[in-house]
Amino acid sequence: MLTAAGLAGAGQSVSPSDRIRIATIGFGGMGMGDTKYALSVPGVELAAVCDIYDGRLTRAREVYGDRVFTTRDYREVLARKDIDSVIIATPDHWHATLSIAAMEAGKDVYCEKPMVQSVVDGKAVIAAQERTGRIFQVGSQYVTSAVYQKARELVQAGAIGRLTMVEAWLDRNTALGAWQYSIPPDASPATVDWDRFLGNAPRRPFEAIRLFRWRNYQDYGTGVAGDLFVHLLSGLHHVTGSRGPERILATGGLRYWDDGRDVPDVMFAMLDYGKQASHPAFTMSLRVNLKSGVPDERFGFRFMGTDGVITTSMSSLLLEKAPPEREPGYSIDTFPKAVQEEFLRQYRQKYPAGDQTPAKIEPERFAPPSGYDAHREHHRVFYQAVRSRKKPVEDAVFGFRAAGPALLANTSYFEKRMCHWDPDAMTVRG
Numbered sequence: 001m002l003t004a005a006g007l008a009g010a011g012q013s014v015s016p017s018d019r020i021r022i023a024t025i026g027f028g029g030m031g032m033g034d035t036k037y038a039l040s041v042p043g044v045e046l047a048a049v050c051d052i053y054d055g056r057l058t059r060a061r062e063v064y065g066d067r068v069f070t071t072r073d074y075r076e077v078l079a080r081k082d083i084d085s086v087i088i089a090t091p092d093h094w095h096a097t098l099s100i101a102a103m104e105a106g107k108d109v110y111c112e113k114p115m116v117q118s119v120v121d122g123k124a125v126i127a128a129q130e131r132t133g134r135i136f137q138v139g140s141q142y143v144t145s146a147v148y149q150k151a152r153e154l155v156q157a158g159a160i161g162r163l164t165m166v167e168a169w170l171d172r173n174t175a176l177g178a179w180q181y182s183i184p185p186d187a188s189p190a191t192v193d194w195d196r197f198l199g200n201a202p203r204r205p206f207e208a209i210r211l212f213r214w215r216n217y218q219d220y221g222t223g224v225a226g227d228l229f230v231h232l233l234s235g236l237h238h239v240t241g242s243r244g245p246e247r248i249l250a251t252g253g254l255r256y257w258d259d260g261r262d263v264p265d266v267m268f269a270m271l272d273y274g275k276q277a278s279h280p281a282f283t284m285s286l287r288v289n290l291k292s293g294v295p296d297e298r299f300g301f302r303f304m305g306t307d308g309v310i311t312t313s314m315s316s317l318l319l320e321k322a323p324p325e326r327e328p329g330y331s332i333d334t335f336p337k338a339v340q341e342e343f344l345r346q347y348r349q350k351y352p353a354g355d356q357t358p359a360k361i362e363p364e365r366f367a368p369p370s371g372y373d374a375h376r377e378h379h380r381v382f383y384q385a386v387r388s389r390k391k392p393v394e395d396a397v398f399g400f401r402a403a404g405p406a407l408l409a410n411t412s413y414f415e416k417r418m419c420h421w422d423p424d425a426m427t428v429r430g
C-alpha cells in the first residue's frame, strides 16, 4: 500500500486574534456545503450570508442562528469591516464580478469553480489578485485531494515512465446529476431578487427554472465543460505540473435531458499538451456523459506512460506497470533458421544476460484514510493561506489555466472548430 503525507491535522484551539470571520455569497447547495467545510477549520466563524432567494437566507438563520447577518445585496457584506474572507458560491456568471469586488473590498476569496464564466474575464481576476494582494483560491478540491497528490508524486517521480496520454471521464445517470434541481414552491418575484440574479446576463421576465436550474442555460452557467471538465483539468494540471494545452477540439450533443436546456449533456474533448518543463508532449481525452447507464457517478483518470498506467477514482489510485518487452520471440521466428541464429548471436552480444524480466509486476494501490474528505481539506488549505499570506496552489493563475481551456471546449463545440490556446500567456490564439 502506498502512503501519502500532509493530510489534515486534528482540530486545535485558536486565539481570538487568529479568528477568521467569513461570509458566504450564494447559499445554495455548494455554498451551504462550503460553509460547513469552512467552519470545520479551527478559528473560522460565520458572520454573514448573502443570497438573492429569501428562502436560502431563512435557511441560513435556521442552521446558524439569528446572529448571522443576512442580505440579498452582496455589497452590504463587502462593506462590513468585521468580515475577513468570503466564499463565492453563486452561479458562474457572477464569479468574476464578485471576486474582483470582494478583493477590492479587502476580503480574501474562496471562489467556486469555474473561476470565470467567460475567457475574457480571466486576466481581470488575476490582476485583482495581484493588485490587492488578497488570498484567492478556486474551489476545485481535486487540487488538494490526497489521491491526486499521490498521483502527482508518482507521475513526477517517473513511476509510469514518460507520460504519453491521459484519459479522464465523469459519468452520471440521475436527474440531479444532470442538474434538474428542485424548485421551491414559494419562488416568485416577491421572494427572489430577479434583477440581481440576472446581473450582466440578458434581461428577461422572472422564470424560476432559470434560477434554480441555472446550469442548463449558457446565460448563467458554463455547460458540462465549465462545470465538470474544469475539475478534470484542475486535477490534471496539478498532477502533471502543466500550464495547459495548446489545442482543444470538442464534440457532443444533447442526447437525453431535452428539458429546454441550451447546453449539451454529452461532451468529448481532445486536448494537445505541448512539451513543458514538467512534462513531455501528451494528448488528453475528456468525457462527460450525464445519462450513462452506470448505477453511480464515475469520475476518474488514466495516466498512461511508457512504463505503466495510473488509474484514479475520487478516492483511490492504482499503479500498474507492464513488464518491459520480453526477448525477440515472435517476429524472428519468421526468419530462416540461419538468420535467426545470426540475429540471436548479435542480440546476445548486446544483452548477454538473457531474459530476466518478470512476467508480471504486482500493482500498487493507494487510498486516503477513511473519513478523509478532499473538500474539507481544500478549505483547510485555503485558511492556512489566509493566515500565512502565502498564495495557495489553486490561485487565480491556476484557476484561469484550468477554466480557459475548459471554456474553449464550449467554443469548439458551439462553433464546430478547433481552438488554440497559449498556456503561458493565457490567451486565445487565432
Ligand SMILES: NC(=O)c1ccc[n+]([C@@H]2O[C@H](COP(=O)([O-])OP(=O)(O)OC[C@H]3O[C@@H](n4cnc5c(N)ncnc54)[C@H](O)[C@@H]3O)[C@@H](O)[C@H]2O)c1
Binding pocket: 025, 026, 027, 028, 029, 030, 031, 050, 051, 052, 053, 056, 072, 074, 088, 089, 090, 091, 092, 094, 112, 113, 114, 139, 140, 141, 196, 197, 199, 211, 212, 214, 227
Ligand atoms: N467544487 C465542487 O465540487 C462544486 C460542486 C457543486 C457546485 N459547485 C459550484 O458552486 C457554485 C454554486 O453551485 P450550486 O450547485 O450551489 O448552485 P445553487 O443554485 O444551488 O446555488 C447558487 C445560489 O446562488 C444564489 N445567487 C444567485 N445569484 C446571486 C447573487 N447575485 N448574489 C447572491 N446569491 C446569488 C442563488 O439564489 C442560489 O441560492 C457554482 O459555481 C458551481 O460550479 C462546485
